[in-house]
Amino acid sequence: MAESVKVLPKDIQQLIDVHEWDMRTREGVQRFRELKARSLPSVALDGDLVYEALIPMQEELIAEIRRRHREKNAKE
Amino acid sequence: MAQQERKRFIYRTRGVCPPEIHFSIEGSCLHAVRFVGGGCPGNAELVCRLIRGRPVRDILPLLDGIECRDGTSCPRQLSEALTRAMDGGLAPADSFRLACDEAPRSAVALIGELGGDIAALERIIAAAGRRGVQALYCLGNLTDGRSSCRELVRTIHRHGIFAVLGERDWRCACQAGNGAQPSMPPRDRDRLAQMPQVLRFTIGDRCGVAFFGAYLQQLPGYSDFEPFALEMNMVCGLTDFMRDENVLPALAAMTPQFEADVIVFSQSRQWIHRQVGGRHFIGTGPALDGGRTAWGLLRAAGDKIDFSVENAD
Numbered sequence: 001m002a003e004s005v006k007v008l009p010k011d012i013q014q015l016i017d018v019h020e021w022d023m024r025t026r027e028g029v030q031r032f033r034e035l036k037a038r039s040l041p042s043v044a045l046d047g048d049l050v051y052e053a054l055i056p057m058q059e060e061l062i063a064e065i066r067r068r069h070r071e072k073n074a075k076e
Numbered sequence: 077m078a079q080q081e082r083k084r085f086i087y088r089t090r091g092v093c094p095p096e097i098h099f100s101i102e103g104s105c106l107h108a109v110r111f112v113g114g115g116c117p118g119n120a121e122l123v124c125r126l127i128r129g130r131p132v133r134d135i136l137p138l139l140d141g142i143e144c145r146d147g148t149s150c151p152r153q154l155s156e157a158l159t160r161a162m163d164g165g166l167a168p169a170d171s172f173r174l175a176c177d178e179a180p181r182s183a184v185a186l187i188g189e190l191g192g193d194i195a196a197l198e199r200i201i202a203a204a205g206r207r208g209v210q211a212l213y214c215l216g217n218l219t220d221g222r223s224s225c226r227e228l229v230r231t232i233h234r235h236g237i238f239a240v241l242g243e244r245d246w247r248c249a250c251q252a253g254n255g256a257q258p259s260m261p262p263r264d265r266d267r268l269a270q271m272p273q274v275l276r277f278t279i280g281d282r283c284g285v286a287f288f289g290a291y292l293q294q295l296p297g298y299s300d301f302e303p304f305a306l307e308m309n310m311v312c313g314l315t316d317f318m319r320d321e322n323v324l325p326a327l328a329a330m331t332p333q334f335e336a337d338v339i340v341f342s343q344s345r346q347w348i349h350r351q352v353g354g355r356h357f358i359g360t361g362p363a364l365d366g367g368r369t370a371w372g373l374l375r376a377a378g379d380k381i382d383f384s385v386e387n388a389d
Contacts, residue, residue, distance in 0.1 A: 023330060025300040026293060029313040038322045040329040053325065 004055050012062055015069050082107055083168040084296055087157035091148040094120070096270060097157050098169075100296070105131050106158070111150055112269050117262035120150065132158050171298040172287075175272035177211055177238050181279050185212040186286070186372035188342045188360030189242065192220035194228050196363045196388075200371045201235055203388035207373060213275060215342035215360055216242020216288040219268070224260065229267045241273050242342065243291035274304060280376025282337035289317070289343025306330070307339050311357065317344035318357050328353040338374070338381060347372065349383045356381050 005018050021028035023040060035044050039053035043061075045068055056064075080103030087097045093115035100107040108128055111120040127135050139155035160166035185204035190197055197214075204212055214237055219225045221244045232239050241249065248260050249268035260268075273295075275286040285304045290312040292298065300309060310330055314323050331353030338356045347370070348359030360372055369388035374381070 022300075023314075023326070024306050024309065024333065026309055026313055029309055032314065032323075032326065036322075037326065039325040042326075 004058070004061075008058065008062065008065075012065055015065060082296065083161070084171075085157065085161050085166055086169040087153070087160070087166060089150075089153040089157075091146045092144065092150050092153050094150065094266075097150075097154055098269065099154075099157065099161075101132065101158075101161055104133065104162075105129060106135060109154065110269075111154075113266045115150060117266075121262075123151075132162055168297065170302060171295040172273040172292050172302075173271070174274045174276060174303060175238060175240070177213075177275060177277040179211070179278070180281070181210045181277065181376070183207070183209045183373065183375045184277070184279060185209045186340055186358065186360050186374055187212060187214045187237075187363055188347075188365075188370070188372075189217045189345060189362040190214060190219075190228070191217060191362070191364070192223055192225060192228055193364060194231055196369050197228070197231060199369045199388040200363060201237075203369075203386060204371065204373075207386070209373065211277070212237040213277065213286050213340070214239035215286055215340065216240055216246075217244040218242060219245050219248060219260075221245075221248050222260070225264045225267060226261075229264075229271075238275050238277070238286075239271060240275050240287060241268060241271050242288040245271070246273065246291060276304070276336075279338055279374060279381065280379065282376065282381065283335060284338035284340065284374075285336040286340040289341055291343075304335060307334055307336050310334075311339060311341050312343070315357075317341060317346075317359055318348050318350050319344065319346075324350075324352055331355045340374075347385045356383065358383055361385070 021031045023029060023032060035049045037049055037052060041055060042049060043051040045064060050064060082100050082102040084100045089095060089097060094111040094113050096112040098112055099109040106128055109124045136155055136158060139151040142149045142151040144150065157166065185200065187200055201212065214232065218228060218239055245268050249265050251265060273287065273292060277284045285307055287308060292308055293312060299305060310327055311317060315327055334355055340358045340360065342360040344359045345362050346359050347361040350357045358372065361370055363369060371386050371388055373384050373386050
């Protein structure tokens with residue numbers, strides 16, 4: 001999953017911090033449960049579970065990141 | 077100051093009464109030590125209290141030149157154990173003890189929480205015998221945590237039963253040397269301390285693993301990458317002992333990495349059988365279940381695994 005994030009354009013990568021959890025570990029399982037996820041792989045943005053059991057197309061992921069970034073900036 | 081890593085060791089003695097010495101070293105200091113399974117528990121406990129917390133290099137001279145029998149002694153064995161631990165000749169112990177039932181089985185009995193009830197165990201042994209089982213697996217809690225477990229352990233050994241410790245059993249086994257007032261006699265605690273916590277077995281041509289539950293994840297030195305840790309993390313942490321159906325798709329995605337095909341646990345005290353990702357997950361209920369004596373019959377027929385809950389009354 002992190003691989004698909006690594007290939008995001010640099011301007012997008014500057015907007016985000018990426019964390020990957022290993023589901024084999026207790027820490028990974030705990031985070032999975034905190035997010036109330038059900039399937040693998042799962043992707044959360046700003047703590048919201050956005051994609052489950054799929055890796056989104058890059059365009060879709062970029063659009064969602066930009067949308068959230070805009071919303072945050074508008075609030076600030 | 078950074079905390080020093082604590083390593084736990086189990087040293088198998090030669091020529092002395094206790095068959096094992098359990099100890100842990102933090103940095104260069106002896107954190108805890110316990111002579112397990114024989115000898116004079118009172119003297120051994122005193123020695124353990126006097127030397128724990130001290131640097132190993134200060135302890136070693138105290139242990140020199142003491143003979144008991146056959147040219148060795150408990151202090152000499154401890155000296156050898158500490159020396160080997162410090163120079164890397166003795167590997168740290170895994171966080172849990174893993175036992176193996178080496179013989180492939182086609183029918184085994186699964187026994188959940190016994191709570192020290194020998195009569196219930198005897199009824200299950202008889203019922204299992206009538207059903208032609210080849211091995212019995214007890215998954216803890218074996219004891220009631222208060223009374224002597226001597227007769228229970230004897231019964232388990234006499235019938236060649238494979239038993240793993242439940243959380244209550246493990247807490248009883250650990251009471252010695254921590255300053256608490258233990259309720260179980262020292263020799264009983266030693267009996268428990270020498271028992272395994274995880275069992276590997278073969279049913280048909282499938283690999284199985286049996287354990288109690290989540291306390292294993294709290295053991296000092298537990299690693300997410302120990303044998304069968306993935307199965308434990310998934311059962312105890314992810315699925316809440318297979319009771320959370322929402323996460324079963326995630327469990328199915330993880331099962332290709334499993335070592336075991338059949339995973340048996342007992343902490344949830346519920347009879348459960350689920351097949352996910354081609355793996356069988358079996359939860360065992362208590363031996364005394366709603367007024368009846370219950371046990372699980374696990375069978376392999378060809379490449380098929382069957383499980384049923386049986387009545388021993």
